[in-house]
Amino acid sequence: MKMEQFNDRNVADNGYFLVDIEDYPTDGWGKFKRVVKRSFKGELFVGLWVVLREMIRFDTHTVKYPEEKMPIGPRYRAVHEMKRLWESDTERCIGCGLCEKICISDCIRIDTRIDENSRKEVSEYTINLGRCIFCGYCAEVCPELAITHGGEYENASDQREHFLLFEDMLTPIDKMKAGKQLEFEGFGAITPHEDERVKKTPLAY
Incomplete structure (x- = not known):
């Protein structure tokens, strides 16, 4: 194809033609006939058949919340959690x-x-969930993975200042004793069979 065909701006000689479009009706009877003509086409019955087919299949896709909840990914950024040390059960922060x-x-x-x-210890640690955008920067920059x-995403509140305290985020002791502390799946995560290798150390945590 030559460049002359693109440079030629004379649209009259390039095969352009007008589309045959019917005039819009102005009277009531003409508008009614247009609605009937557009409605009773094959596309209407195809859509009705799709709806009827899904109705008689009785395959419910609705999740009955809150009894049923959708599974979320391990890297989902929901409400924050504070971790404890596996050796001494004290907070990592x-x-x-x-x-x-x-x-x-x-x-x-903080x-x-x-x-x-x-030794330096945390006296007060709060997160305002009303302002938090759950970007995950705090978890990425933490040197101790604390x-x-x-996965707790139900953080609705009737107060604008919805704060989350350090004690609410910290892993409970009974959950820690049972070995049910969920670790961050990434750098520094607890590897399988780690419970057998974790031993008490003389360090004063």
Whole structure:
């Protein structure tokens, strides 16, 4: 194909033709005939057959929430969780404050103090779920894998300031003793048969 055919802007000689379109009716009887003509075509009965076929199949796809819930992926970013150490059952958070610094929605507040053993501990840790956009930056920057996103997505509240406290996010002791703490599936996750290899250490956690 030559470039002259593209450069030629004379549309009258390039085979253009007008489409034969019927005039729109102006009276009531003409509009009624147009509706009937457009309605009773094959496409209408095809759509009706699809609906009827799905009705008589009785294959329900509706999830009966809250009795039934859809499975979510392991990397789903829902309400935050704070992890404990497998060796001493104490919290992993060391109070570095990186999660507070990297939070782009400014929803994390963390306060630390020095305990009687001259170690820094977290005195207050809150997350405002009303401001959180669940981006996952706090979980990615945590050097101890202390904060992750869990699978709890039911966080509706009647208050605009819906805060999540450190104690609410921390893994319960009974769940920790039973070995049911879900780890973040990624870098640093607990490998299979790790329970047999975890031993008590003399470190004062």
